[in-house]
Amino acid sequence: MTTAHPSDRSSADRDDHRYAETALQKAALISEIVFLVVGLAGFIPGLTTNYSELSFAGHDSGALLLGIFQVSVLHNLVHLLYGVAGLAFARSRKGSRNFLIFGGIIYAVIWVYGLFFSGDHPANFVPVNSADNWLHLFLAVAMILLGIFLSPRMPRVDRPMARG
Numbered sequence: 001m002t003t004a005h006p007s008d009r010s011s012a013d014r015d016d017h018r019y020a021e022t023a024l025q026k027a028a029l030i031s032e033i034v035f036l037v038v039g040l041a042g043f044i045p046g047l048t049t050n051y052s053e054l055s056f057a058g059h060d061s062g063a064l065l066l067g068i069f070q071v072s073v074l075h076n077l078v079h080l081l082y083g084v085a086g087l088a089f090a091r092s093r094k095g096s097r098n099f100l101i102f103g104g105i106i107y108a109v110i111w112v113y114g115l116f117f118s119g120d121h122p123a124n125f126v127p128v129n130s131a132d133n134w135l136h137l138f139l140a141v142a143m144i145l146l147g148i149f150l151s152p153r154m155p156r157v158d159r160p161m162a163r164g
Contacts, residue, residue, distance in 0.1 A: 021093070024150035028096035031103075031143065032086035039079030042071040059124035070129040078126070093152060100147030108140035 042065050045051040053062030054073060061072040086103070089095035110126075114133040117123040128136070 024093055025090050025096045027146045027150055028086065028099050029090040031100070032083045032090055035079045035083030035086065038065070039076050039083060041065060042076035042079065057125050059120050059127045061127050068131045069135065070127050070132060072127055075126055097147050097151045100143045104140045104143030104147060107136045107143060111136040111140055
């Protein structure tokens with residue numbers, strides 16, 4: 001009995017577990033690195049203005065990443081965890097696709113959350129401001145589109161029509 005060598009399978013049949021093999025994996029990897037950098041930057045005085053006003057969570061955090069985006073320790077930790085978790089997903093095409101699409105959906109939900117609970121609203125525990133809302137909308141659209149349009153096209157399967 002002979003078994004096929006894994007390299008004999010077509011690229012559509014295997015799911016490579018190496019970073020940046022495909023454009024989809026590269027897009028996921030780049031986004032994950034950006035999340036890690038942003039999460040770290042939120043803890044760096046100078047990159048984060050009003051750093052002394054950085055609170056753990058809540059709308060009262062006065063710290064602004066790049067002087068624009070409202071951040072807190074929780075907000076920064078979420079970015080870091082999102083980036084770390086995403087690194088695991090970037091090892092496969094399917095994981096990269098799922099990370100981009102479902103991550104984009106999560107950002108769409110955060111955008112909607114921010115529309116209703118930004119500013120001084122007591123439920124604004126992340127916290128988010130208007131600049132964050134626009135960024136979350138951009139991330140949602142960009143991630144979902146990248147996940148969809150960079151995904152490998154599956155061969156079409158023609159199914160016989162049902163006879164009635």
